[in-house]
Amino acid sequence: MATVRDIAALVGVSVATVSRVINHSDDVSPVMVEKVSKALEECQYKKTAPKRKQSKIYALIVPNINNLFYSEVLYALEQEAFYNGRCLLFFNSRGSKQQEKLYLNECKAHGVDGVFLIPTCTDDQYMREINQYPFQTVLLTHQSDIIPSVLIDHFAGGRLVAEHFIAGGHRRIGYIGPVSDTEGKYQGFMGFLSDKGVSVSPHCLFNTQAETESKAFNQFIDTLISPDKRPSVTALFCSNDLDAQRTVKYLTSLGISVPEQVIVIGFDNSVTSRIMDISSVSQSINEMVSLGFKTMLDCVTLSEKPLLNSVQLLKPKLVVRCQKKLAMS
Structure with a gap:
């Protein structure tokens, strides 16, 4: 590729003159601008953007x-x-x-x-x-x-949880987290269950993207518990440890034993899961x-x-x- 020095030699002017034309300076005569511009076009010159100084x-x-x-x-x-x-x-x-x-x-x-x-x-x-x-x-x-x-690999992580539930004999299963085609944890989890012939009832799914209020979350958990304190699910997968924490706390407040009645698994293996002794997928x-x-x-x-x-x-x-x-x- 042609350089500024090449263009200057071709036209018979200084490098400074070519540089002024490239940078649209007013200090060059119209005739010289036309002459240099023509040479730039013929040589297919492309201005190189100055390299940005790193700020670290x-x-x-x-x-x-x-x-x-x-x-x-x-x-x-x-x-x-x-x-x-x-x-x-x-x-x-x-x-x-x-x-x-x-x-x-x-x-x-x-x-x-x-x-x-x-x-x-x-x-x-x-x-x-x-x-x-x-x-x-x-x-x-x-x-x-x-x-x-x-x-x-969120997809693989979701499958790990589903595999663990199935191996433990669980068939009444719920999910708390984003319900989306682009959510790898959800897709991996639901895909493995489907492969094993296990379906998750829509009333056992809580979409945290659609419902962000604590009241809606508590109401969802309430629907899973019968008046005689019998949960409709025996296993819940939460897409992060924060949701797993509040799930365990609210179930416990309702008199439900975790994990004896309902097993809860989170995702992240953060300090939250370690302190509360909650099973979790480790990142x-x-x-x-x-x-x-x-x-x-x-x-x-x-x-x-x-x-x-x-x-x-x-x-x-x-x-x-x-x-x-x-x-x-």
Whole structure:
């Protein structure tokens, strides 16, 4: 490709003159502008964008800092940034797409090199919008073909829970979490049950994306318990440990024994599940964060964002706690 020096030699002018024409300076005569412009066109010259100076500042945006899993991600990511000589900004979107966009604009204003995002949604249109920002973005715990993603295999994690329920003799099963074609945990869970000929009644599904109020959640649990304190399900899968925690607490308040009457399994294996002795699918936070940071460093060294973005899936593990022989009647 032709350089500014090549164009200057071809036209017989200084490099400074060619540079002024390229940058639309008023200090060049119209005749010379036309002459240089013609040479630029003939040589198919393309102006190279100046390489952006790295700020060594990154950001993390999470949807809910009350979920201790995200607190653990923040701790691990801050530690990784420190080891790599970087600083980390932190934002809590509170599950709001509008607030998430506000923080992405804040990241732009701060000139960050990259954003680690745990997004409120991953539809293609929104991902393309995020990809237009000047900084590199890496998704954590969520998946997109448009933005580099590092996560535990949610589909496989959902299947692990379903397999555990079936192996334990459970057939009356419920689910609490996002009910969506794009929710890997839900799809893996329901797919395995379907393969085994087990169906989940619609009244045993609680869609946390549609119902966000605690009152609606409690009413859902109430519908699963008969007046004589007999649950209509013997096993519940919650898509995160925060929901598993409130499920166990509310069932206990109703006089239902967990796990003797109802087994509850969460997802994340956060400090919440460890303190409350709740079974959970483990997401290796340190492994995910380490791989995510390496992906980010690789991406920011490129002059342009990669056209093909990788999805890196890590293997989940089911951690069983407080497991006793359960009554299946």
